[in-house]
Amino acid sequence: MYFNSLEFFLFLPLVFAIYWLIPKKNVLEKNVVLLLASYVFYGWWDWRFLSLILFSSIVDYNLSQRLGKQNDKKKRKFLLFVSITLNLGLLVFFKYCNFFIDSFAEAFSFFGQSMDPARLDIVLPVGISFYTFQTLSYTIDVYRKKLEPSRNIISFFAFVSFFPQLVAGPIERATNLLPQFKKEKSFNYVESVDGLRQILWGFFKKIVIADNCAQIANRIFDNYDSMPGSMLFVGAVMFAFQIYGDFSGYSDIAIGLSRMFGFNLKKNFAFPYFSRDIAEFWRRWHISLSTWFRDYLYIPLGGSKGGKLRQLRNTFIIFIVSGFWHGPNWTFVAWGGLNALLFLPLLLRDKNRKNLDMVAQKKLFPSVGDMLRILSTFIIVCFAWIFFRAETIADAGIIISKIIDPSFFTLPSFEFTEFFSLFFLIIFIMIEWLNRHKNFALELGDSPYPRWFNWSAYLATLLVIVVFAGDLQEFIYFQF
């Protein structure tokens, strides 16, 4: 079930009403409602997907119980190994199997041997990468004794399948989310209203910004061979806002929905396009995945300990694995590798933790220096996005070579309706800039405006969503 579907607009009030009608002491019943709702939500795509999430939940629940009782190091390691193998095995089978078959065949053809491999007819279950990582982190945390294994099967199953963040994150840690399923919950007016604001802003980002930018980006990338460099650059910028609006919009909706049900999820985006260097960008983009890789891959590999060379190696590994996590295509690997390369100068000069605060604190405008740093960071991020968006690495190469040829200096041309998209994009960037110190741009906080003004702003935002919706596009991150 998509958030931006009519079904969801019927589903949500129903689940919300049932959930809050249950007295606050009946934690189990509340979790049963959430669990059933999550299974309906997920099964709406394809009921067969439910078997996977059930399998993953059963495996990790049982293994974690055994881990909790086991003190023998070797046996604990073995149990962890089983969990990782089964979880990653599922992920690799459904997501990467055909990729490996094709790559194997290509490698053979490179040595003059032609192969016509049989590909598997596999449907990629939506959100598999997200919930696999969530359950993995749970078992690893139990193994590391950071977390007691959950004794309540319903809470655990509800944690794995929690519908607001099930298919596209944020990837929650069991240490943060699981205890929330065990607490009594009373309805919180402020949280619910602010949650609704966050949902509204998420829909604006997705439907008005991402879907409209997608129309321009698709027009340009689908015809890249006949586009001048200037248009291809515009295409990369539009894709940058498409993917940001799409993914951070989804995260806002997920976090807002969770707040309505009394849960707090972690922030996933923190205005990444206002970053002053690539390291800051990665601290602000898809935070839940970056921190996952930091905690479960980078640090176990040694992190920054053991010298510069090891730090560089580990950085490259997490960027490349992170790229590959996005999908079975060399373009994602190249995107990850390119980001690691862009990171390299900062690491070598120990400047990767320079910009930890938000730019231009308590000022309306950034300094000229900061402005230039923001722009240059945004431009290199856009170049990296070209690999993410392109069908093949060769396509990305052609696009970049066209951008840096003289046709870059021709005037880009837009269709009439695209000016609306550009207009709202500018408004969007302004709103985000003015509210960059908040958790999300529409967060009320200490709003200096009268109530009627705020209400008018919400009504106008909702009307703009209805009227200026782009062609409905699937959330990009559902495919990952």
Next chain:
Amino acid sequence: MRKFLLKISLFISIFSGIYLLFFYLVQEGIRKSDYQDFAQWNEIYSGQINSDVIIMGSSRAWRQVDPQIIDEKLDCNSYNLGIDGYHIPMQLTKYEIYLESNRLPERMIYIVDHFSFDKREDLFNKIQFAPYFNDTILTKRLKSYEGYKWQHYNTPYFQYSGSKEVALAGLTESLGLKDFKSNKFKGFRSKDQSWENDFDVERELNPEGKRAKVKAEVVNEFQLFLEEQKKLGVEVVVVYSPDYIGFQDYIINRDSVMQIYEGITQKLDIDFIDFSTHYLSQEKDYFYNPTHLNSKGAEIFTNELTSMIESE
């Protein structure tokens, strides 16, 4: 919770009011607008056409048969009901809608081709139908295609979602801020363009040619329609419009399609004019693609066609 529900209800009520007002303005604006294809649909629904001669067909009708020439040569009032991108079923629906508000024509020129007996699965340019969901004849037909779903028919404004330019056109028309002008004359608009090379590329890609789809239910629907028109006293002439000679052998089953037309027209004793061997079909200069005449070709074709009808 009570405060939350009250505020939410208030917010939803206010928004619903604004939303419905907005929908009303868009819908009413579009229903009186000459913006794009709505101009023709509004003309049809207004019941002010009442033509003596109706031209039917797909884009081969609205791009190629000029009512102005017919009016002058046959001293009548003609109108082109051709609908872009659709086969016979939707063409017949458009005519049925026309008859809801306009009188029966005396004569009908039905432009056909080898594609006519197909029925597409999706709706092409579906936004053109959005303002008229109150017409059951139209919605019944629309539901036989993929494109609009339950929510589009039953939720205000849903049919316009994703079509911001149409919504704005309707709104500006309603508020009197803009007066759009129709880009067709009596349903006709020619294309002043020389030959496109797309077909040459397609031919290279498919050297063996292509098979035209013929659906039995569409053939049957067409035959029943012609029979009915004949009974009603409408003088029908079926016209196979020119297609470029270099294209004719590209359609593998062209002869069998032609036999269907000949069979039906002979059976019902209806005139059938075939332009396949006409000199227009021999020259690329008259076409902008293998199945569509350009302005120059359309003018000659309408003149020739009118002369043939006049002489019969």
